[in-house]
Amino acid sequence: MSPPRKPAAVTSDLKHRVITCLNKLSDRDTLSVAATELESIAKNLTSPDSFLHFLNCIHNTDSSSKSPVRKQCVCLLTLLSRCHGNSLSPHLSKMISTITRRLRDPDSAVRSACVEATSAMSSQITDPPFSTLSRPFIDLLTVDQDFNAQIGAALCLAAAIEAAPEPEVEHLRKVLPRLGKLVKGEGFKAKAALLSLIGSIVGVGGASSKGLLDWLVPCLVEFLSSEDWTARKAAAEALGKVATMEKKLAREHKATCLTSLESRRFDKVKVVRETMNRTLELWKEVPSISEEISVPSQSTCSSTDNAAGICISTASKNSKDIDFKTPLSKKTVPANRSPPPDASFDSCQKTKPGKE
Template sequence: MPRATTTQSQNIKQRVLTCLTKLSDRDTQVAGANELESIARTLDPHSVPVFLSCIHSTDASDKTPVRKQCVHLVATLSHAHGDALSPFLSKILACLVRRLRDPDSSIRAACADSVGALSARVTRQPFAAAFLKPLAEALFTEQDPSSQAGAALCLASAIEAAPDPDPARLARLLPRLERLIKSKVFRAKPALLALVGSVVEARGATSGAALRSLVPCLLEALGSEDWATRKGAAEALKKLASVERDLLAEFKGGCLKVFEDRRFDKVKLVREVMNQMLEAWKHIPDVSDEFSPPPQLQLSSKENASDGRYPPVSQNSCSPGSVMSKLRKKSSPASKSTPPDRSAVRNAKKSALSGDRMGSGVLQKLNHNHWDVRIAVSNVPDRGERRQKDEDVLERSKKDKSRFFKQETKRALFDKNSDDKMHKSGGSKAGSRVVPCSEESQDSGPVCNVTKDLHRNDKESEELSLIRAQLVQIEKQQSSLLDLVQKFMGNSENGMHTLETRVHGLELALDEISYDLAVSSGRISKSDAPKNTCCLLPGAEFLSTKFWKKTQGRYSSYRFSRTGSTPLLASSHYRANRNAKSNRLASHRFRVHGDGSFMTNPLAEIKINSREISGSARSELA
């Protein structure tokens, strides 16, 4: 029997090596891959070690199809044999970790797929010992960026495919991953952020302490210069919002502000992920939605005590600033000042109801839309002034509730100085205390309604400020674009003017040349030619050295004279209107004869369709 097993193992080894040789040739590559797949599926459990040794014997000298197919065969073995590969799991993972150093990214992707298949099928050993330990060790010890990225992707694939990824061990691994994200030595940040997203999906970040360190780390990675890192951070934050949405209420406000600033990324893939992340975070419940008062509000000292979520009632506790500060801090320490007992409150209420004749206090009732509180105030020297201030505060709160967020409405219901003095005296002297009214009412949660209104107004103001900032940015972009268009139009207009001037110069130069040719050919007698002529266009005087003259400007005028005592005839300056152009063209068509009369150049006929000569110019030359 052992001899038969040895013979079978040798046959399998020979077949596998033959198929690997076929993979090296492009013509037989498909046939060799199909045969290897068939061998892996129908393999005898006793022949698994031989098959593994054959596919693990390949190295970097082999061609890429051979290396890739050998890694892919591990996934085929795991699907076909499952837990039968458990004794060889450590050897297989060690071989795959060596493959992570391959410079070809397709090999690393095949390694991640194979590790995921092993994690899903080979479940006999604990996940932490079988997969988490060797892959995490490779992640923290490898220095090559390719190996780092491959180890992170393999561990992420194993966590996603495992039926029980051991969230407790992943929670202990998460702080080390955060340190790697912040490290400048680790260069495979996108793959590491994908691993963090897998840990989050496996419920490895369910504690408040883990979230308080993870969220700032991901926000820092969101501002990276590498677009792949920004994309990975956005995907991790999106998964975090989907899995731990009930624990992220305290981070929602600050994170949404950062997301709004980062959503307009220059890379399209990053923009798409940013928008998806933003939508996921908008579904996180607000702080006010989670805040709910106790079912029955009474005046006992036990219910007034702080349990970390509902702070005790103290001075100025109903002021808008104090309400917002308590809502933003979900857990606040207990107040140092001890609230008075029930008897003190009962005595204060009795003295308030007895009126001014008893000389005790004033009881006022603040009627808002959704809440009802009473303020019990002990006797103070200036009662009329204090009552007037209370009425002013009540009217101001009724006029505009949105003013709760402004600075002037964050003060207490009474003077701050008097409250400070009363607080320093230990509360034995004059002071104020805001307590919930114990009357029967339909509103079971007045504090919750107030906080909802305040949070709604705060959210609306934040949205308006964001819209205003975006409008300012759009206006700046439009103004810069308009300046660019105006500059381009000005350059185009200047170019057209320059081109037009040069074309007219060429036309007039051709007129001069045609006139000289007519004189030289005899069509015009030389005696009829003018004794003193000059060109009327700047730039054409180079045609004859006898009339060489330095130009005085772009549109400077030139003078020509007749023989004898004939007065000088000055040419007009060049202008952009049609009359000036017609005068200049007509003056070049006509030449001054020696006796003072004008003659026409027969070779310089001006076409009426192409050049317009005004009637005033014709009459002037005639």
């Protein structure tokens, strides 16, 4: 019987096998065999050291490698997450770093793989707090001016939020004003992807405060008139989530949203038109303020006529306060609607959908 191999020899053998397979991914004739072997290696990793060395090999693959190599390295993160779950907790930062350095990739298939891997990590590696995963993407959104990186970071974070068992809603609520300022800034290009991210935060209860909705809803309404159809669609979807999640708080904005959605329901792009109409139906289900106001008592109104006069006057005032006119040109949100400082796609498709 041969003596057991030393850890150094095992490590060296693992690195050699992984690197050999990665090189074979560059050749179309050996790509399938190499991908299968890499998946087998990933599934059979057992020790913390083996995880570390495997992840290092993947991480060190540079942008000069061919697209299949870059994509497969990211896909392996999805497989690792699903197979090993919380055993990878000590290595989560390394895995996130591998993803973030791929978000500038010109190949949309690589960026899509990043979104899938982030979703798998969020759902399967749950020992670290959610903020451990979310902060690198938030930081990237804040500082990176690259269009692909902005899209990728926004969509990865949205996927992570939707997949997480406990997405730390309070943390996301504090982040929302920063994202609101970003989406209105001229320097941020990936508006549609960021609006989708905002919608994901709303969808888990991250906008459950009057202060947040008072700037968020007008912001989303402004984007219903964007020249970019993907931004219009994302804004409408986010408004739909506001209507679904925040029925009580949203009632003050019902008239504004109904008016603006009605004016956009015949959008020239079919998929946007359908989204506008679905969102319009959701806002119709939001209770109006008048539905929650009881009939004035005799002590308040001296006569029936007087009571009616008060109601008409109040309704008229509210109507003026929330009146909205659909802008005719491309819009950015006015500065006076910026989120209060203390307020606690690949979505841009390359072909336009059909029209009707």
